[in-house]
Amino acid sequence: MARLFEFKGKELLRAAGVATPQGEVATTPQQAKDAAARIGKPVAVKAQVWTTGRFKAGAIKFAQTPEEAERHAAALLGSDVKGFKVETLLIEEMIDIDREFYAGIIIDNSHKVRAPVVMFSSEGGVDVESVAEDKMAREVANIFTGLTPDQARALPRKLGLDEALIEPLADAILKLYDVFRSSDARSAEINPLVTTKDGRVLAADCRISIDDASVPRHPDLGIVVPRESNTAPTEMDLIGWKIEEKDYRGSSFYAQMAQDLSEGGYIAYHAIGGGGALLAADTLVRQGLKLANYAETSGNPTAAKVYRTARVVLSQPGLDGYCLMGAVIASQDQWHHAHGLVKAFREMLADKPGFPVIVLIAGNKEDEALAILREGVKDLPIKVELYDRTHIHRLSGVARRMKELVDEYRATRGGGAAETAIAQPQPTPEPDGAVRYDFKTGSVVIDAALCEGCESLACVKACSLYGGYLYRVQDGRRVLGIPLDEVPRRCTECCACEYECQRRGQKALTITLPIEGLTHGYTAE
Numbered sequence: 001m002a003r004l005f006e007f008k009g010k011e012l013l014r015a016a017g018v019a020t021p022q023g024e025v026a027t028t029p030q031q032a033k034d035a036a037a038r039i040g041k042p043v044a045v046k047a048q049v050w051t052t053g054r055f056k057a058g059a060i061k062f063a064q065t066p067e068e069a070e071r072h073a074a075a076l077l078g079s080d081v082k083g084f085k086v087e088t089l090l091i092e093e094m095i096d097i098d099r100e101f102y103a104g105i106i107i108d109n110s111h112k113v114r115a116p117v118v119m120f121s122s123e124g125g126v127d128v129e130s131v132a133e134d135k136m137a138r139e140v141a142n143i144f145t146g147l148t149p150d151q152a153r154a155l156p157r158k159l160g161l162d163e164a165l166i167e168p169l170a171d172a173i174l175k176l177y178d179v180f181r182s183s184d185a186r187s188a189e190i191n192p193l194v195t196t197k198d199g200r201v202l203a204a205d206c207r208i209s210i211d212d213a214s215v216p217r218h219p220d221l222g223i224v225v226p227r228e229s230n231t232a233p234t235e236m237d238l239i240g241w242k243i244e245e246k247d248y249r250g251s252s253f254y255a256q257m258a259q260d261l262s263e264g265g266y267i268a269y270h271a272i273g274g275g276g277a278l279l280a281a282d283t284l285v286r287q288g289l290k291l292a293n294y295a296e297t298s299g300n301p302t303a304a305k306v307y308r309t310a311r312v313v314l315s316q317p318g319l320d321g322y323c324l325m326g327a328v329i330a331s332q333d334q335w336h337h338a339h340g341l342v343k344a345f346r347e348m349l350a351d352k353p354g355f356p357v358i359v360l361i362a363g364n365k366e367d368e369a370l371a372i373l374r375e376g377v378k379d380l381p382i383k384v385e386l387y388d389r390t391h392i393h394r395l396s397g398v399a400r401r402m403k404e405l406v407d408e409y410r411a412t413r414g415g416g417a418a419e420t421a422i423a424q425p426q427p428t429p430e431p432d433g434a435v436r437y438d439f440k441t442g443s444v445v446i447d448a449a450l451c452e453g454c455e456s457l458a459c460v461k462a463c464s465l466y467g468g469y470l471y472r473v474q475d476g477r478r479v480l481g482i483p484l485d486e487v488p489r490r491c492t493e494c495c496a497c498e499y500e501c502q503r504r505g506q507k508a509l510t511i512t513l514p515i516e517g518l519t520h521g522y523t524a525e
């Protein structure tokens with residue numbers, strides 16, 4: 001789920017008609033001072049970070065004057081709150097609270113419900129899990145008709161609240177549900193929903209999380225990485241998300257777990273298969289390995305998507321190894337993983353003598369995938385070990401072997417992490433007479449002179465075998481298999497034609513697949 005900052009959630013609530021305290025966003029101490037002056041009364045200076053318990057963490061300060069708000073802002077901006085860097089503040093009027101409540105909506109995925117559940121508590125400001133059952137009321141909303149006014153009124157009535165509070169509280173609950181539906185939220189909470197001593201009903205704080213798959217429908221929310229995390233997204237997280245955002249074929253997930261790898265001993269972790277991927281990650285950690293990242297490619301991704309993901313994980317400076325754990329017999333065709341990995345390894349590891357690589361692959365086309373990998377990396381200076389389905393239930397042994405290879409590699413280098421940042425690979429210079437096709441997702445350059453005399457037509461056969469469409473045979477020669485004017489609208493994603501052309505020594509065809517935002521990777525030591 002993609003969590004919204006408090007100020008953004010309150011914007012949605014206000015648009016739906018839920019009252020909130022008067023407030024403004026600030027990113028500098030001067031802006032905080034000016035906002036407090038405009039509000040014209042004592043204010044709360046609230047750090048905008050994706051975590052609860054901000055008050056106890058010292059991330060909410062109170063100011064009686066604009067000058068005091070400025071001082072608090074200067075102290076909070078740039079500080080660390082539970083692993084999040086404070087970059088934005090909400091300057092908000094202090095309110096005189098009479099009573100606190102809780103209102104929230106979550107998706108209940110259980111087979112008995114499978115619908116939004118609306119919850120209301122006569123106690124707010126605390127973890128909802130700790131509220132006694134006699135102080136919590138629930139209603140299941142119909143996904144077609146939504147929450148009805150009678151259901152909204154029933155929630156506070158069940159808890160025996162004064163009749164004078166029923167309508168204003170029910171109105172806030174109904175409008176919260178409207179926000180929940182219109183923003184495709186997985187959860188939406190107002191905590192606390194308060195009544196003030198001057199008779200207002202306000203959303204004093206809120207927490208709204210948007211469904212990951214719905215993020216592209218809401219560009220106005222400014223979500224950069226659609227997932228909830230205990231840390232703010234890093235530059236590498238943003239790059240990894242762009243791979244998934246722009247390609248719906250299969251899934252690619254990347255999360256950076258360590259940014260400083262200078263102490264050494266970190267490996268790039270790349271997995272296939274959800275629960276099996278997590279189990280394999282745990283197995284590696286229990287052997288004493290440190291994971292620089294968590295990455296996964298599943299759901300039958302294209303070779304290009306696998307390549308881009310592998311390329312990103314290998315671009316983390318300071319790695320001492322790479323491990324792909326396909327710790328599940330996957331239904332996807334694994335030769336696409338093999339083609340993507342070979343391309344990434346050849347680009348990234350050609351100058352990394354002894355760099356340890358372990359790949360465990362199981363599932364459809366498993367034998368073919370392992371053969372592609374074995375052939376594709378045989379001339380690289382890296383140390384590669386390949387494992388098949390017989391090792392799925394022997395992950396500890398694979399993890400121990402990874403640890404041994406990492407220790408050997410570090411011993412030969414004297415430990416530490418010597419890699420430095422470089423630019424990502426540029427397209428190969430085009431020889432005279434080369435033909436270039438610029439597709440939607442990359443480019444293909446073909447050296448026509450090197451194609452002369454080719455009798456295998458391996459690129460055409462590979463393209464056909466792996467589900468491509470780029471080439472066909474005409475008069476015994478390779479020609480483009482689609483109209484030339486369609487090239488900018490199409491994709492080149494299986495990478496098999498390049499692999500076969502290179503493997504057979506023709507080396508006439510080069511595919512370039514740019515990765516948005518990627519600016520660094522390995523250099524030779």
